[in-house]
Amino acid sequence: MTQTCPSNYPTKFEPAISSSETCPDYFRWIQQDLKVWQETGITRETLERAKPNAHFRIVIKSGRLYVDHYDKAYQTRDVFTIWGILQLLRMYPGQVPDLELLFLCHDRPGIWKKYFRKEDNATWPPPPLFHYCGHRDAYDIVFPDWSFWGWPEVNIKEWNKLSVAIKEGNKKVKWKDRVPYAYWKGNPMVSIARRNFMTCNVSDKYDPMVRLYVQDWKTETRAGFKGSNLEDQCTHRSMIPMEHYWPIRPNNCVDLKFAVEWGNNNTDKAQVIGRQGSEYMLKNLEMNYVYDYMLYMLQGYGKLMKLDVTVPENATEVCSETMACPITDGGLIRQCMHDSLVMSPSVKPACNLPQPYEDGELKRFLQKQENAEREVEKWTDEYWEVQSKILQQ
Structure with a gap:
């Protein structure tokens, strides 16, 4: 009721059971998305170059979350993105390292590869920007969509209920x-x-x-x-x-x-x-996998930090209580938060992260996709050639 975050959150993750489950294959894109910063790491200067594209900054320090807002996101995209990360901290206490990240809430990517060349020291490495959408021609770091925790403006339930x-x-x-x-x-x-x-x-x-x-x-x-x-x-x-x-x-x-x-x-x-x-x-987009994906992404990203993680003066500490408790009129926002609230830490560890793609393996994977597209295009063109001949008879 005092609108402050509790000081008695669990700080250690102590699973009751072990897990030998391997994460779905799409987890391999975590390492691929972060690969561009493996050699250089992420310095303060590199990080701050993402700020002009960001709606907000998130700082996680000692398991607590702080937000510095720059621009209002469309509807409640920012609200439920932040809410989702808070639930991750409740599910895996003490497992997310200290880090700073900048987040873009628009539909389209913000860090296009054509503007960042490795041979150009002035633009390399690209600024790290978290985002819902990826593209083969962009460096945006893909993160789960806000609507996994609900999209109240359009009456879309949180994912457990919706699925x-x-x-x-x-x-x-x-x-x-x-x-x-x-x-x-x-x-x-x-x-x-x-x-x-x-x-x-x-x-x-x-x-x-x-x-x-x-x-x-x-x-x-x-x-x-x-x-x-x-x-x-x-x-x-x-x-x-x-x-x-x-x-x-x-x-x-x-x-x-x-x-x-x-x-x-x-x-x-x-x-x-x-x-x-x-x-x-x-099967592969159950909420436990969504949280596991977030965990591994933030752990991998945190290892790249080459800066002192600092809470900005304008940042505000947020937690589930300060986000949900002030909403006393019921409504869909509060309902989505209620339905998606993580009540206690997970009883088991995250799934086991699969090995990252090797360069040759990734090339073959992308070539397989391209070959499938070309095959369908060939079928389509042949079909319409036959139809055209029939019409001409």
Whole structure:
């Protein structure tokens, strides 16, 4: 009630049971994301060059968390990112080293590789910036999305509840009874590629076999989000071959149509792939893995610190109590915090971190992805060549 952080938090992590579980393969990207600073480490000068892109700075010192805000993030992205890190400290007390990090809450990456060259001493190494999104042409350090702990503005539950709801929603309509069209719903205004794809809804030459819907969040807010529950959208067939997704070239409506044609003509294969994609998400993105990923990322990042970790004068100490207790009017923000609160330290240690990618191994992995994309493009082009010849006869 005094709005101060308790002094009796656990400071040591003492798991009751051991763990021999290996983390999912995507954990290998932790080492890959941090690799660029392995030789130089992260100095004060290097870190501060990320500040112009950051919404806030987080300082963790002796297991306590401090925040220095620079700019207001969209909605509560910053709030639930900070909340998530606080829950990590509660789950693994004493396991996160002293560190400082800068965080960007926008949609797009902020540290593009083309502006940072190793041969240019003035720009190397790139500034470390934590962010929700990664890109093969950016150095942003990928960190779990804020919505794992809830997105109250759009009535998205924290992930433990939402994943269960999606799993149940997936059972509502059998695969064979689902609408045999491609489906997407979202805000097209945040991306040129999205806006261009909205034109794929209509064609005077053929049935485009896609259903693309504009998600108007203002209207949904007024209507109480009746049309935006994710678990209610499992009514369309997946168009994912290969393994978990089907690559679509930008600004290419015919790619979408062929993807749906393939899925409808190969329903057994498409269903298997769709199931694999769903199972991968529900199994490998459990919240314990989200926290383990955060833990290993912050531990690896902390080892790169070549500076004295300092709490800025303008920073404020925050904890679960000071963030949640002042919210006394109920509502979705408080509900998300309540649902995602870590009540006690984990009874077991984090999963075992897999070995990082070796250069040759990573190259083969990326080449495999590229080959899969090229193969689908080849199928698509051949399909449309045949269709064109049929129309000309």
